[in-house]
Amino acid sequence: MLFKIVALIIMSTGFSFFFTYLVIRLSSKKVVGQGERNRALHSDFVPRSGGIALIVSFLFGLGLMKILNFSHKPLTEFILLYLPLSIIVFLGVYDDLKGANAIQKLFFQCVCALFVYHFSFQIRYLSFPFIGSIRLGRLAPFVTVIWIVLLINAFNLIDGLDGLLSRIALYASLSFLFVFYHRHDMVMVLVFVLIASILAGFLYWNLYPAKVFLGDTGSMFLGFVFAVFSIYSSQKSSVAFSLSIPLVILIIPIVETVTSFLRRLANGKSPFKADFEHIHYKLLNRFESHKRASFVLSSLSGLFSALGTIFIFVGVKYRTLLVLIVIVGVTLLFFYGSRKGRENFHNAKSSQPFS
Numbered sequence: 001m002l003f004k005i006v007a008l009i010i011m012s013t014g015f016s017f018f019f020t021y022l023v024i025r026l027s028s029k030k031v032v033g034q035g036e037r038n039r040a041l042h043s044d045f046v047p048r049s050g051g052i053a054l055i056v057s058f059l060f061g062l063g064l065m066k067i068l069n070f071s072h073k074p075l076t077e078f079i080l081l082y083l084p085l086s087i088i089v090f091l092g093v094y095d096d097l098k099g100a101n102a103i104q105k106l107f108f109q110c111v112c113a114l115f116v117y118h119f120s121f122q123i124r125y126l127s128f129p130f131i132g133s134i135r136l137g138r139l140a141p142f143v144t145v146i147w148i149v150l151l152i153n154a155f156n157l158i159d160g161l162d163g164l165l166s167r168i169a170l171y172a173s174l175s176f177l178f179v180f181y182h183r184h185d186m187v188m189v190l191v192f193v194l195i196a197s198i199l200a201g202f203l204y205w206n207l208y209p210a211k212v213f214l215g216d217t218g219s220m221f222l223g224f225v226f227a228v229f230s231i232y233s234s235q236k237s238s239v240a241f242s243l244s245i246p247l248v249i250l251i252i253p254i255v256e257t258v259t260s261f262l263r264r265l266a267n268g269k270s271p272f273k274a275d276f277e278h279i280h281y282k283l284l285n286r287f288e289s290h291k292r293a294s295f296v297l298s299s300l301s302g303l304f305s306a307l308g309t310i311f312i313f314v315g316v317k318y319r320t321l322l323v324l325i326v327i328v329g330v331t332l333l334f335f336y337g338s339r340k341g342r343e344n345f346h347n348a349k350s351s352q353p354f355s
Contacts, residue, residue, distance in 0.1 A: 004068045008190070009197045011064055016057035016201025023053040024205060024212050046210055048096045051218025054202055055089060058221075061194040070190060080119040081228060084112035088152070088224045092217030102272030106149070112224065113148035117141050121231045123243065147243070148227040154253035155223030156216060157260060160280040161290060162208035167298035168253065169222050170199040175249045175305040176226075179233065182312050188229065195225065208291045226250060244319060249308035252301040300330065 027047030091108045094100055123144045125133045136143055159165040173196040180188035205211045214222075230246030247254065256279050264271045283293035307326055311319055 001070075004070060005190070005193060007068060008061065008064060008193060012057065012061040012194055012197035013201040015060050016053070016198040017204060018201075019057055019060075020050065020053040020202050020205045020212060023047070023049050027212070046213055048213045048215030048217075050202060050206060050212040050214045051092055051096070051216070051221055053212070054198060054214065054218050055221055057198040057201065058194065061198060065190060065194070078228075081116065081121075084115040084119075085221075085224060087112050087115075088220050089217060092215065092220045095216040102270075106272070109149045109152050109220075110145055113145040114141075116148060116228055116231075117144045121228055123147055123231055126243065144231065147231065148224070150254065150257060151227035151230075151250065152220050152223035154250070154257040155226070156219040157257050157278065158253040158280065159214055159219040160278055161284065161294040161297070162210035163203060163206050164280060164294045164298055165214060165219055165222070165253075166199055166203045166206045167294075168301040169226070170196055170203065171298070171302040171305040172226060172249050173199060175309045176229065176233065176246075178309050179245060179312060188232070191229065208294060245308045245311045247308075248311060248319075248323060249305045251304045252297070303330070 024047060027049045087108055091100065091105060095105065117140075121144070122140050123136065124140055125135055126143065155165060155169070158168065173192045177189055177192035177196060180186075180192065206214065226246075230243065230250070233246060260278060261271045263277060264273065280293060280297055283297055284290060287293045287296065303326070307322065310322070314322060
């Protein structure tokens with residue numbers, strides 16, 4: 001088994017790396033995705049076809065699992081998900097090629113979410129600090145649809161800097177991999193081994209300065225996959241698990257999406273209209289470095305992914321306290337670093353001789 005997993009990692013990573021390179025070479029505005037100029041200070045043409053490379057690599061990995069003859073029959077439980085996944089992929093491709101408006105995207109995302117619910121991937125419980133878990137009953141379809149649509153758009157919105165979403169998804173994949181390994185679910189372990197492998201191969205071409213972007217195809221594909229498998233994880237675990245661990249692992253893109261939605265409403269703007277008030281743009285202005293801003297935000301997401309993994313060993317009543325401690329610690333560290341940076345800047349400026 002170990003040899004097969006190592007083979008899956010090496011071959012999936014290698015295929016993703018070389019196939020992404022091939023897509024970059026073949027990409028043009030009229031072939032496999034529009035390019036994008038002036039995105040986060042990019043001046044050159046960069047193709048948005050990375051999502052296609054990622055999806056083809058994922059399908060290659062699934063075929064490789066079959067060839068390697070894994071005894072756990074990976075993804076046989078998820079065969080019905082190919083229909084909603086196909087809708088999401090075609091929606092992303094259309095958006096990258098022609099451009100879909102917010103209403104069109106929201107409609108098809110809701111249709112996909114309803115298919116997922118119909119195929120018995122459902123959120124049946126929600127857990128709350130100091131209250132416990134509550135059975136949703138008739139609210140289950142609404143909460144399930146909201147969760148799936150939220151994550152699809154969360155991954156889409158956070159994809160604003162080179163390598164940012166790829167690293168966030170990679171860290172989340174490793175966390176989910178560990179969670180499912182702890183629960184002895186080898187089917188999902190193999191799935192997240194595959195996702196982490198293809199992201200690792202793709203990431204080389206997506207780091208700053210990016211040679212290719214994920215595009216809406218890639219970001220919505222990743223959002224859909226993580227949304228569905230996080231629901232699956234809550235179904236296969238105890239009621240106390242619910243969505244608390246996936247929520248913490250994916251907290252950065254989720255919080256960014258919710259705050260963006262509320263901010264636009266508070267400013268009297270359409271919640272679906274894009275702006276430059278996202279956290280990654282603010283970090284870009286703060287650090288004045290594309291690479292550093294992407295690294296800081298993705299590392300912060302990695303920290304919460306690790307925290308979500310630690311939740312396996314922590315009682316429910318202590319999880320909220322642990323999250324608050326981490327948030328306060330990160331906030332203090334950030335403000336201390338900002339203050340220190342300003343002091344060093346002013347000291348360096350005052351030490352310069354007058355001209």
